[in-house]
Amino acid sequence: MRLLLAAVGKAKAGPELDLFSQYAKRLSPPLGLREVEEKRPLASAQLKAREAELLLAVVPSGAVVVALDERGKDMTSPELAEKIRGWRDGGTQDLAFLIGGADGHGDMVRARADLLLSFGRLTWPHMLVRALLAEQLWRSQAILAGHPYHRT
Numbered sequence: 385m386r387l388l389l390a391a392v393g394k395a396k397a398g399p400e401l402d403l404f405s406q407y408a409k410r411l412s413p414p415l416g417l418r419e420v421e422e423k424r425p426l427a428s429a430q431l432k433a434r435e436a437e438l439l440l441a442v443v444p445s446g447a448v449v450v451a452l453d454e455r456g457k458d459m460t461s462p463e464l465a466e467k468i469r470g471w472r473d474g475g476t477q478d479l480a481f482l483i484g485g486a487d488g489h490g491d492m493v494r495a496r497a498d499l500l501l502s503f504g505r506l507t508w509p510h511m512l513v514r515a516l517l518a519e520q521l522w523r524s525q526a527i528l529a530g531h532p533y534h535r536t
């Protein structure tokens with residue numbers, strides 16, 4: 385099962401990118417990263433709609449889509465790992481994670497998502513969410529492999 389992260393914004397060199405890379409490089413299969421950006425200064429509603437369009441354009445057809453959203457579902461790490469196991473064992477070819485921009489996700493992303501996943505009700509900076517996601521994917525892989533990284 386291929387893993388894709390589609391995210392609004394371009395990462396710059398710095399601690400957030402280092403942290404993301406530290407976990408992303410452990411993942412097997414690797415986490416493909418597609419960054420999208422709308423340069424025009426649009427009003428919030430238009431910007432969210434445009435970013436949703438850009439994000440969904442890089443998602444392979446038939447992919448399972450998980451949109452990261454503070455209003456989404458809270459899960460434990462073992463629950464997320466089980467969800468991923470279910471998709472993998474059910475024959476999913478592409479699993480895509482979507483991270484929005486400063487204004488959050490547009491309705492098109494919410495409508496397309498198979499799961500809205502929350503990392504708690506706090507709002508995190510989007511570049512940090514990339515690192516949190518990469519760590520949780522690594523944790524999921526460790527849980528599914530019986531690796532001692534995750535302790536309950």
Ligand SMILES: C[S@@+](CC[C@H](N)C(=O)[O-])C[C@H]1O[C@@H](n2cnc3c(N)ncnc32)[C@H](O)[C@@H]1O
Nearest residue numbers: 452453454483484487488502503504506507508
């Ligand atoms: C700065 S946040 C946007 C917050 C925006 N005001 C909103 O209402 O969604 C940018 C992106 O980071 C991700 N994000 C931020 N906090 C999150 C959380 N607690 N759980 C999951 N994703 C989060 C989401 O993908 C969000 O679209």
